[in-house]
Amino acid sequence: MRGTPRGQLKQVVAIYPGSFDPPTNGHLDLIERGSKLFGKLIVAILRNPEKDPLFSLDERLAMLDQLTRRFDNVRVTTFGGLLVDFARQVNAHAVLRGIRAISDYEYELQMALMNRKLEPEVETVFLPAAEVYSYISSRIVKDVARLGGQVHGLVPPLVEKELRLKLQVGEAPRSRRTKARNK
Ligand code: PNS
Numbered sequence: 001m002r003g004t005p006r007g008q009l010k011q012v013v014a015i016y017p018g019s020f021d022p023p024t025n026g027h028l029d030l031i032e033r034g035s036k037l038f039g040k041l042i043v044a045i046l047r048n049p050e051k052d053p054l055f056s057l058d059e060r061l062a063m064l065d066q067l068t069r070r071f072d073n074v075r076v077t078t079f080g081g082l083l084v085d086f087a088r089q090v091n092a093h094a095v096l097r098g099i100r101a102i103s104d105y106e107y108e109l110q111m112a113l114m115n116r117k118l119e120p121e122v123e124t125v126f127l128p129a130a131e132v133y134s135y136i137s138s139r140i141v142k143d144v145a146r147l148g149g150q151v152h153g154l155v156p157p158l159v160e161k162e163l164r165l166k167l168q169v170g171e172a173p174r175s176r177r178t179k180a181r182n183k
Contacts, residue, residue: 009037009038009039009094010038010039011039012038012039012092012093012094013038013039013040013041013042013090013091013092013093013094014034014037014038014040014041014042014092014093014094014095014096014125015041015042015043015044015083015086015087015090015092015094015095015096016030016031016034016041016042016043016044016095016096016097017044017045017046017079017083017086017095017097018043018044018045018046019045019046019048019051019053019138020043020045020060020063020064020138021051021053021054021055021060021138021142022054022055022060022063022138022141022142022155022159022162022163023060023063023064023067023138023155023156023159024133024136024137024138024141024154024155024159025133025136025153025154025155025156026098026100026129026130026133026134026136026137027098028067028156029129029130029133030096030098030127030129031043031067031068031071031074032071033127034096034127035071035073035074037125038073038094038096039073040073040074040075041071041073041074041075041096042074042075042076042077042090042092043064043068043074043075043076043077044076044077044078044079044083044086045057045060045061045064045076045077045078045079046078046079046080047078047079047080048080054142054166055162055166057078059162061076061077061078063158063159063162064076066158067156067158067159082118083095083115084115084118084119084122087119087122088119092122093121093122093123094122094123094124094125095112095115095122095123095124095125096124096125096127097111097112097124097125097126097127098126098127098128098129099126099127099128099129100128100129100133100134100135100136100137101134108124108126111124112124112126133154136154141154141155141163142163145163145164145167145169146167146169148169151163
């Protein structure tokens with residue numbers, strides 16, 4: 001593979017930034033694929049004092065740490081301020097983002113272009129979300145869980161458990177469970 005684009009990507013440190021409130025199976029799929037593409041993948045949770053997250057930064061860090069333990073080249077951390085400043089600090093030259101639908105693209109393109117304007121040495125790499133997870137977002141998962149719906153198959157079992165504890169909701173009957181199709 002040496003000399004091929006994929007071989008060259010193996011020398012690149014990439015950042016996968018996000019809010020991860022909470023991490024979903026869509027995030028995990030992207031982390032797994034990103035870890036195969038890049039030499040090192042840094043999952044970076046944004047410290048955003050303006051947002052009122054369901055899970056604290058420490059809770060999200062702990063969940064992602066546990067969920068990514070099986071990947072040797074993945075590390076989880078937090079960052080504040082500009083993403084490109086963090087990229088410089090950790091010597092990353094790529095930012096990984098998932099695109100679920102065309103509606104994501106406009107915002108993602110805007111961010112990618114702004115980041116490139118701020119730091120031309122950092123490239124944004126878009127990966128299409130796995131089709132089975134293309135409708136999942138942290139927000140929709142929280143909404144469904146809050147209203148007592150099942151999120152089984154949409155988030156890792158650990159996150160399912162943490163959501164139940166956080167929202168104090170019990171397990172929904174099997175008939176109401178959401179199934180991830182084509183898995
Ligand atoms: O999971 P999210 O909430 O869609 O992730 C958004 C994130 C964290 C990637 C984005 O808000 C970000 O990079 N914030 C850091 C601030 C920054 O660098 N802004 C300028 C680029 S638009």
